[in-house]
Amino acid sequence: MTTTHQERPLAVLVGVQLPGVDDVEHAADLAELGRLVQTLGFDVIATVSQRRSALAAAAVLGEGKLKELAELTGGSGVVPSGAPERKNKARARRAAESGEDDEDGALGGDDGDDDEGDADGAGARRATIVAVDHDISPSQARNLERATGAQVLDRAGVIIEIFHRHARSREAKLEVEIARLNYVAPRLRETGGGGDRQRGGIGGKGAGESALELDRRKIRDRIAELKQELAAIQREQSTRRALRQGQRRVALVGYTNAGKSSLMRALTGSEVLVADKLFATLDTTVRALHPEVRPRILISDTVGFIKKLPHDLVASFRSTLDEALEASLLLYVADASDPTFRDQLGVTRSVLSEIGASEVPSRLLLNKVDRLSEDERDALRLEFPEATLLSAKIPADVAALRESLIAHFEASMVEAELLLPYAKQSLIGEIYENARVLSEEYGDDGGRLAVRAHPAALDRLRSLLAR
Structure with a gap:
């Protein structure tokens, strides 16, 4: 058999x-x-x-x-x-x-x-x-x-071949294909009889252009087309991120296979892919913390990092890195059961530092501690006193993390009063989406809403109401 x-x-x-x-x-x-x-x-x-x-x-x-x-x-x-x-x-x-x-x-x-x-x-x-x-x-x-x-x-x-097989969204496929073509181009070689130089017509070989040079020119042209298509998609992504501006956003970042997707599923109840393999996740996924709170807390699952990641892929996956850069809070997820997790954490911090994300508030999560002995956990607590030790598979650990995220954002929220004219009642949904409404009173000029929200969200709401 x-x-x-x-x-x-x-x-x-x-x-x-x-x-x-x-x-x-x-x-x-x-x-x-x-x-x-x-x-x-x-x-x-x-x-x-x-x-x-x-x-x-x-x-x-x-x-x-x-x-x-x-x-x-x-x-x-x-x-x-x-x-x-x-x-x-x-x-x-x-x-x-x-x-x-x-x-x-x-x-x-x-x-x-x-x-x-x-x-x-x-x-x-x-x-x-x-x-x-x-x-x-x-x-x-x-x-x-x-x-x-x-x-x-x-x-x-x-790594590029794995990315090619695992890419699902159109954006990820374009990013991987660009990296793949950049990798392949210098590795092309002349085939038998391919070294001749000919003059061709439109679309054919140029004057003095060999078959190898023609292939490389086609690759350059294809890369240019892919970059144009990718730029259009990324403009749409930027628009979506702009709409989320002021919202409470958490990005899970870390080495590949550190357990980010498992944690994402546990925190949001979403059916994101979870697999015990490297680079199971290539697309940025955004879901709301579950059960939901008002205003919502959005969780982003990002592509994992790895040592010696090809530069073309680092450059290509700007959307994932931008998600981390624009987050309100970064959760550095590390597999505490891996003896090399300290080096892996260094790789993650180094890459994010290159794009300026080191300035974003962050927390360290040492995941998969269910695989460690109590003595090993105690040693980690001494070495990383600021870290949260947890397992994405233990509901109590996930619940505690959820409460700590809520408390983190509550600490930065302020109370204010918003005047909602009757002519702008269509914005009531926007207010409830981005703030917690404490009370409502309606008079001749409209509604007066006492709210609690993040300062950036308040500024955005006031700007919408003033238009």
């Missing part, structure tokens, strides 16, 4: 431990890459790891490790002539002295963590994907493909 697990294609992870990266960080990076590859639909059968002072110029790994990798994929393990890595005697000598892997992949000492896993049980089935935990050049990827006979994706390529 064939199982679904057996039908999944196989992948091998490749990582180079560079100077300044300790064993724990290196292992965490490879583990995260493994989860990314699994999210993409592959089973990881082995990890080929090497300590080096830099990525090998030709094919990332030294010759010995390259052959070891090829044994897992069925390739030759040889980089085609014309692109060999030049030997560096000084670097080889330093490697021998420090115990670092040399250019041929030989270890100065067997520390047991150089190569994790093997191809046991793979038999006739070989890995068809090589995932490299670094950004590599197109030539390095081509050399790896020739040496291994497998498709090669670097970390950026894996």
